[in-house]
Amino acid sequence: MTGRMQGKTAFVTGGGSGIGRATALLLAAEGARVALADIDVDTAEAAAALVRAAGGEALAIGCDVTRSSDVAAAVAQTVATFGRLDAAVNNAGIEGAITPITELDESAWARTIGINLTGVFLCLKHELLALRAQGTAPGSGSIVNVSSVLGLVAFPASADYTSAKHGVIGLTKVAALEAAAQGVRVNAVLPGFAETPMAERGRANVGPEVYAAVEQMHALKRLGTAEEIAEAILWLLSDASSFVTGSSLLADGGFTAQ
Numbered sequence: 001m002t003g004r005m006q007g008k009t010a011f012v013t014g015g016g017s018g019i020g021r022a023t024a025l026l027l028a029a030e031g032a033r034v035a036l037a038d039i040d041v042d043t044a045e046a047a048a049a050l051v052r053a054a055g056g057e058a059l060a061i062g063c064d065v066t067r068s069s070d071v072a073a074a075v076a077q078t079v080a081t082f083g084r085l086d087a088a089v090n091n092a093g094i095e096g097a098i099t100p101i102t103e104l105d106e107s108a109w110a111r112t113i114g115i116n117l118t119g120v121f122l123c124l125k126h127e128l129l130a131l132r133a134q135g136t137a138p139g140s141g142s143i144v145n146v147s148s149v150l151g152l153v154a155f156p157a158s159a160d161y162t163s164a165k166h167g168v169i170g171l172t173k174v175a176a177l178e179a180a181a182q183g184v185r186v187n188a189v190l191p192g193f194a195e196t197p198m199a200e201r202g203r204a205n206v207g208p209e210v211y212a213a214v215e216q217m218h219a220l221k222r223l224g225t226a227e228e229i230a231e232a233i234l235w236l237l238s239d240a241s242s243f244v245t246g247s248s249l250l251a252d253g254g255f256t257a258q
């Protein structure tokens, strides 16, 4: 089997569901060995089983991205199992409190920032340390952070989520500048609203009529699929994007073009 990720090892956080799961399956189909790290290890194991059933190599790891020791151990287990690290997708995230600032308590704010922003920082830290330790050849390492259209624009009642996702874009630029000297590229993908378990929870929270209006806010007049977001992530991880670093790639059905 040859593919765009042939011979590479990829580490995907939030790999048990939605965009992370679709990404892990696509990367494996393109020849990568994949480590799926998720706080819900059962879902990661189920996704890993799908990869193996299709003839690929996969490892499921229980990991809370807010805990530095968990992330360090997950990256180390990936390297110990597959021998190296080439690609990482910092995707684990939650939808946030969906509450106006005046009603948003500090613990809800801290939880969203902890997973969606600090979690990405901790992953970058341990991935870059592992890539440095293995002596990555120039141009062979690539990391993608999953932000959102809410990394560029805002919705009411999304202070925690929007702040974290804006932060991920800044963090991506800093990491790209710092990692360039070690031959590693770092980019962000900014999905529009995509049909995943997160969207199902969102629809249940705010009501189907609100979600129908959100659908219409995309120029393409539909939500994306997890597989469509995974394709953008794959391109940034693959050698096809070898001159791209520090960038934010919109995969948003035209949401932010208007």
Ligand SMILES: NC(=O)c1ccc[n+]([C@@H]2O[C@H](COP(=O)([O-])OP(=O)(O)OC[C@H]3O[C@@H](n4cnc5c(N)ncnc54)[C@H](O)[C@@H]3O)[C@@H](O)[C@H]2O)c1
Pocket: 013, 014, 015, 016, 017, 018, 019, 020, 037, 038, 039, 040, 043, 063, 064, 065, 066, 091, 092, 093, 094, 095, 115, 119, 146, 147, 148, 149, 190, 191, 192, 193, 194, 195, 196, 197, 198, 199
């Ligand atoms: N679905 C959308 O509309 C949409 C739009 C833009 C951006 N995003 C972003 O895409 C990413 C994936 O979202 P999704 O829609 O696939 O959601 P999802 O809920 O389907 O999957 C998220 C995964 O992350 C895992 N996770 C949550 N907290 C974790 C933690 N502390 N440590 C490790 N794993 C953890 C969950 O267990 C789950 O498997 C998120 O960062 C999200 O903000 C999603």
